[in-house]
Amino acid sequence: MDVKKKVLIGMSGGVDSTVSALLLKEDGYECEGIYMKLHSKPGYHEIHQVRAQKAADFVGIKLHVLDLQNTFNEKVFQPFIDTYAEGKTPNPCALCNRNLKFGEMVKFANSVGADFVATGHYIKTDGKYFYEADDDTKDQSYFLFYVQSNILPKLIFPLGNKKKVDIKKIAASIEGLESYASQDESSEICFVETTYTDLLKDYVNVDNVGQVLNKDGDIVGEHKGYMHYTIGKRKGFTVKGAHEPHYVLSIDASNNTITVGKKDELSCFDVKLEHLNMFNDSKDFDTTVKLRYRTKAVACHVKILENDTAVVTLKESVFGVATGQAAVFYDDDKLVGGGWISEV
Template sequence: MKTVNEMKKKVLVGMSGGVDSTVTAKLLLDAGYEVEGVYMKLHEKPGYHEENFRRVLHVAAYLGIEAKMLDLSKDFEEAVYKPFVESYRQGLTPNPCAKCNRQIKFGKMIEYADEIGADYLATGHYVRHDGTYILEALDETKDQSYFLFDIDKKIIPRLLFPLGEWRKEDVKAYAAKIEALESFATQKESSEICFVETTYIDVLKKHIPVDMPGEVLDTEGNVIGHHKGFMHYTIGKRRGFFVKGAHEPHYVKEILPETNQIVVTPHSALEVRQIEIEGVNLMDGRREFACDVKVRYRTKRVPCHVEVKEDGKALVKLSEPVFGVASGQAAVFYEDDRLLGGGWITTAE
């Protein structure tokens, strides 16, 4: 009988039908792993899943591996989709990808890896890890570590991210050289939120009335204009509402869902120096520490001091001001290229 060391390690690859997970599966197979693919059906979009799964089966046939479709649409609806709609209803700006990563991609998919006896779970995310911490991707323009702040640290040793060392253009060039995968190299990039086809407003419109004119207030509470409905706005937005006689640009500072009002100010009044977060998830046991924080995906890091409180809350003091911090978004901590964790923003001042 073979010993464990001699046995091939089995890896489950999350295959979306896109170029990244396709190349991921190929690289792992070439590296000597036993590879099996899974396509997760996450939501209802007519024709979408059939097309994606057809692509996954094409890749699987080329690689000579098995690939299954896993219907997780009910789980996705409860864990990601409904909270997304509910957040906007409450005047928050949600981050569905981070929720999906915790509960679905690195939650349900790892459960499925257990079911099929896979040692590892791999995806085409642009991140790396060192066994304890998730690390930023070498291709900084593609780095997705921000969206992984909430995953369970216990599973990190079981994850494989072969593209963490790659640049996206090299991934495409690699696929272009293989006849069976050539069409994947020129495929158009998928949208940032997989279930949003056009805009988030179109998603919300299926569930709640979003076009309902309301008042624009200044920070003293005076009515200074009008807007299209509070769900059209996120903190920091400067367009799409009317302010009487304004000579300088105004930005959304606060959203008041109960009264369908938005509060706007000139830019300087949007400065935030302190943030409170909840649902804190950290990759190590620190309670009080200095690090960098990102308050949005596409934004620069700012040095900060974090103090973890009871009930998974924390206070984040920023060493320089940031603008346009939205409740519901994630504050994500870094130390060099190491992702330390993060939490969900509740208040910013």
């Protein structure tokens, strides 16, 4: 390998990015780190930027700091608020990966003459496609489906063929990194401190009592505000005379109503997508699809239409599919593309 190849690695101050930097340096890459200031959660960067700097110092590499808080607010945080306000369920991590971690970070890498960009994500790539990580308990491919295909040749993922338990063992075995091995895992949505509704309350009227309807449109109860609910939720609302569990089937933001029904009414066989991001040119094909993170991929047929839209016909029913979430296509462990669920 040409030792002059330069890689810019995203460093969060956590064990995954720290060990990734070590592995890259051991492989002969010229490494520089970057800490990206994304959200504005109070006290967050005061802790994590210091950790990232300590990690960079330990590895022996320069650490850049890139303030992307305004871009994050525009491209990730505001869409997160708006999507809930529309009665949908957002996926901020996929937007962040496309626009910031593998968008702005790649631009910065070009500006400092880096040949490659690396992160501590658990995922693999061959430069044309993403592949699921060997550690299926940590695989993050679902959240990277929206990354633009033209940057894949520039990406390196040192942890794609590693297990999380082994990464912690590596850190624990190195003098000076022991504390990184015992750090708490980061939360799924980094800018949410407690619950998403607690965060939303600072920006929109979340507690707005409304009506609960059945599928016939009859009023059967009351809820505490539609933004408290996602598709499939079964608590937090009343249903008069109900003798068995009821689940949220749909949300009408404009009228502040939720429609509920029995579990079998959550069943879905057809899904419409918008804003596709595909890694090949297939237009009419059989594959498998994940409709939510940490769910199994189910067999389906995909027909891609005009304007980056698609119709997905599932070979078996799926329960609790929510608009606003991602539908991600897999051919075995290979990620072939995906889109945003617009209609169920």
